[in-house]
Amino acid sequence: xxxxxxxxxxxxFSASSSAAFFGKxxxxxxxxxxxSEAQNATRKMRDEILEExxxxxxxxxxxVEKSTGVAVFDSLGFNLLLLSTARGGGIARETSTGEETFSxxx
Numbered sequence: 001x002x003x004x005x006x007x008x009x010x011x012x013f014s015a016s017s018s019a020a021f022f023g024k025x026x027x028x029x030x031x032x033x034x035x036s037e038a039q040n041a042t043r044k045m046r047d048e049i050l051e052e053x054x055x056x057x058x059x060x061x062x063x064v065e066k067s068t069g070v071a072v073f074d075s076l077g078f079n080l081l082l083l084s085t086a087r088g089g090g091i092a093r094e095t096s097t098g099e100e101t102f103s104x105x106x
Contacts, residue, residue, distance in 0.1 A: 039102055042091045046072040069094045075105055 049072050054061045064070050073090030089104040 038089075039091075039100075042074075042089060042102060043100075045074055046091050046093075065095065067095055073103070073105075 050064065050070070053064075069092055071090060071092035073088060075086050075088030077086045086105050089102065092101045092103070093099065
């Protein structure tokens, strides 16, 4: 019973710690800057992934340009016995308008 209590305690501590460390900033300007930096990093990741794809198969560039849209996601998963988590994010872009939609996985 004691190991189960310790395990549950660690899960609760982990959840509360991540909320404290990764919570939102009180300053709207800093929060907007963080969001902008994250979006730029996601755009860079998208561009790098698409360049790799184009190098592996040159026909894909034409297919992507003719498509309705393209989406690229990056995720990091963690599995420990019955506990499984995933974090990451990505971007979807409509080809005709260039409109971008950002997404995050928690």
